Amino acid sequence: MRQWPVQDAKARFSELLEASAAEGPQIVSRRGEPKAVLVSIAEWESLTKRARPSAKEVLLAPEPRFDLEIPSRKDWIWREIDLGEE
Template sequence: MQWQLQDAKNQLSSVVKKAADEGPQMITVRGMPAAVVLSMEEYQRLTKPKTRLTDFFKDSPLHDLDLDRSQDTAREVEL
């Protein structure tokens, strides 16, 4: 559903209830989409990471890179 900003302000509780019951509610300003009101459940679903960070790194094509630092204490530099 679409709401003009003024209507959404005047009927905020209705906008929030409809977001929870019916899904996202779009708010427009001068006829242009400006914001969306989501239910908390929908927001959490959208912001929840798809995988755990540790699994992401394990599955990365770069997971077997050798990242150990060199134990050399000095390097020759040409001046």
Template sequence: MHIWQVQEAKAQFSTVLRDAELEGPQEITNHGRSVAVLLCRSDYDRLTGANKSLVDFMRTSPLYNSEDVIIERDKSPTRNSSL
């Protein structure tokens, strides 16, 4: 991962963007302290699961096809019936 000082990243923003897409995440520092990481969109989508449907998410759950999960419905009334 390439490390950019914030001033350098601002001055060469198009290069930072290109490097994020071609080489991977780019770290941005301010006064020597890491403050941000620039990712390309495909890396961001992969990390956040943005392209996954709900069905895909449920299928990758560790509980998928688990027989010992017991889900009981709460049978209490949803509102006060005396009103």
């Protein structure tokens, strides 16, 4: 990944944008410290899709995902319902 000082990134934004599309993610730094990353829209969509799989992808996954939070039933409020059958 190429690193761009913020002054260069501002002055040559079009070049930075093209580099992110052609070469991959580009780092923008301030005073030598990385502060941000510019990625192409295709890369961004890929990252967000992998970060949040759909319910279908979770259910059809070959291995279970244990990082999903499953709420406890102990806090549920149970109530009786009348089904009209007597």
